[in-house]
Amino acid sequence: MNPSTANFSPYLLSSVFNPRYHQHLNHLNDMAFTHTKMLQEIIDKRSIDSSSSAPSSPSSSSISPMAATSNDSIQPKKRTHAYLDNNNNEQQQQQQQQQRRQEKDDLIKRSKIKQEEDDDEEDNHLNKRSRKQSKPQQLAEKNQIDDDEQLSSEEEMGEVHSQDEKNNIFPIQQPPILPFSPQSLPFLTYIQDLARTHNITSPASMTRFLENLQKELFSPMHNVGIEVKRLAPSLPPVFSQTVHHHHHPYFSQILYNNSFVNHYTPPPPPPPILPFGNTLSDRSFPFRLSTPKKRRTKVTDTRLSPRITSKIISHEDLMDDDKSSSTHSFDSTTSNHNNNHHHQQSTIEYNAFQITLTSLHLRKAKLMFFYTRYPSSSVLKVYFPDVRFNKLITAQLVKWFSNFREFFYIQIEKYSRQYLAEGIRNIEDLIITTDSDLYRVLNLHYNRSNQIDVPISFRDVVQSTLREFSHAIQQQKDLEPSWKKSIYKIIQRLDDQIPDFFKDEHWMHSI
DNA sequence: CTCGTGCCTG
DNA sequence: CAGGCACGAG
Incomplete structure (x- = not known):
């Protein structure tokens, strides 16, 4: 922030x-x-x-x-x-x-x-x-x-x-x-x-x-x-x-x-x-x-x-x-x-073999997020060839992306409300550039070292998402129970193809 | 009942 | 980010 x-x-x-x-x-x-x-x-x-x-x-x-x-x-x-x-x-x-x-x-x-x-x-x-x-x-x-x-x-x-x-x-x-x-x-x-x-x-x-x-x-x-x-x-x-x-x-x-x-x-x-x-x-x-762990009650x-x-x-x-x-x-x-x-x-x-995901994998996953917000588990397997997949690993990776999404949407919703509060009326006025605060926040989260070429498509996705949220909020859809779901579906279609170099282990170790 | 998902918590 | 949990599909 x-x-x-x-x-x-x-x-x-x-x-x-x-x-x-x-x-x-x-x-x-x-x-x-x-x-x-x-x-x-x-x-x-x-x-x-x-x-x-x-x-x-x-x-x-x-x-x-x-x-x-x-x-x-x-x-x-x-x-x-x-x-x-x-x-x-x-x-x-x-x-x-x-x-x-x-x-x-x-x-x-x-x-x-x-x-x-x-x-x-x-x-x-x-x-x-x-x-x-x-x-x-x-x-x-x-x-x-x-x-x-x-x-x-x-x-x-x-x-x-x-x-x-x-x-x-x-x-x-x-x-x-x-x-x-x-x-x-x-x-x-x-x-x-x-x-x-x-x-x-x-x-x-x-x-x-x-x-x-x-x-x-x-x-x-x-x-x-x-x-x-x-x-x-x-x-x-x-x-x-x-x-x-x-x-x-x-x-x-x-x-x-x-x-x-x-x-x-x-x-x-x-x-x-x-x-x-x-x-x-x-x-x-x-x-x-x-x-020591919290005991279950249920x-x-x-x-x-x-x-x-x-x-x-x-x-x-x-x-x-x-x-x-x-x-x-x-x-x-x-x-x-x-x-x-x-x-x-x-x-x-x-x-x-290693059955663990390293911090390197985490960084890689974050970078992948620029391309795909909803990777299927099969996609994940393809792009993490060095990982021995089992249910645990898969679950963890899936969880990562779930967390990524969560952060993504939360930020966008926040900025969306902020922009609306600032008096923006026309959704078309919402334009995301690489200099936008929202964009920088997101970039900071998924690409800290800033050592990746963030695809322009990501900017589009952010903008689209922002507009969807703003629109929904503007229409007071946010009062409905699960109003975000429909937005999620829309964003899900915006997933890109992940570049092949993500599969390369050498490349991964260079980040 | 198992399993996948999403929410929300720490 | 990971743990926990509720919920719903199969």
Whole structure:
């Protein structure tokens, strides 16, 4: 709106005034949370092993070793992470950290085995319930449920009769979800540490960092899946199920969509630290993405999110497309060890390509908007040849254009009313030039760097749209329920052919 | 019930 | 821009 904002530096715009900056922080927060949780789990597993093999924590509980350890593994979770958890377990934790460095490899194997045991334990309940849980609105809560079940089954595994423990645990299990609650602040610190560890001093290295981070989030899970299968041919379904459930196109999406890179302020020159990344990728359990989210209230909801979620689950194995029944692929791939080979293959293949839309794709899409406001999904597929399309991706792209349109129409309506208010009577007087405010606003939105040849046809479209809106408003059509629909239809016919160079990847990378 | 769309929210 | 949601077609 205000042309003067164009003079602001991108950094100021995005980091200070742009609310998306907060989203970035939240995403990073979540990532940090996940990582911390993973590390914590490793520590926990370690403590389980050490306590069962060596009497290192004798007095902590008189019940049994198992009960003691399961208790340990729960407490840190409640407090969101171990950094804050300097209570009774301090001694034990120090010990654990030392041991962890020394016997990292050993740990992996053991914890994997341990994981299998865990899965065996919770197989029955979890399996049945999650399958039955086809109701979409519950999927959002699935993570929560998983955690709960995880907790309870761990307890059962240790000692079921510890009702007291459960009671103690519950109140803290309901932590606040506020993005910047005191509890989540440490994660910002944590992510900074991560960045420093990865020697991030420039946006370029930041990119690498994010990429590595993503790999660490992805590949280990699959490696785990494979390895475990090797170790235990009779892997219970629930294990893979858990893995699948927490699959993350979404997560990677976050990594890619975030232009955090652009806003990142390099920290002071960091002292070299141990390669931390390996530790991360060493974890050998299916971590849970318990990203706090608003819970659904409606029961009737069957919308995008749940559906997509289920799609993710079913599609990550067969990225390519729909046709196959989701439930089938899900079950067979997860619970059947005869599929070992297949599973590996799909896993590898899955790791091989990008199933994410990058910010580059976004810019490209915006530029395409100059030509077409209503691209069909088939058109999108043609003009994004480097993208591995699945329903998720398609939905996202479609959503992008939907958002583009929204902005487009909102601006035009705004200016339309403005012009009318300024006393314009004759619609023919509404002429859009490249210098028009409206045009500049739109151009700024879809073509920030101004490095594309905006087709003249776009100017025509803007003008036409403006006139349609003005006309409708003038006629007070805007009082009718869905008066914009008819305008939309008209504008939809004005779509142009998209130039072929949009298909060229090289060209795309040049923008 | 699934799926695609549009609105509107954060 | 992405999440959520209501609605309607199939």
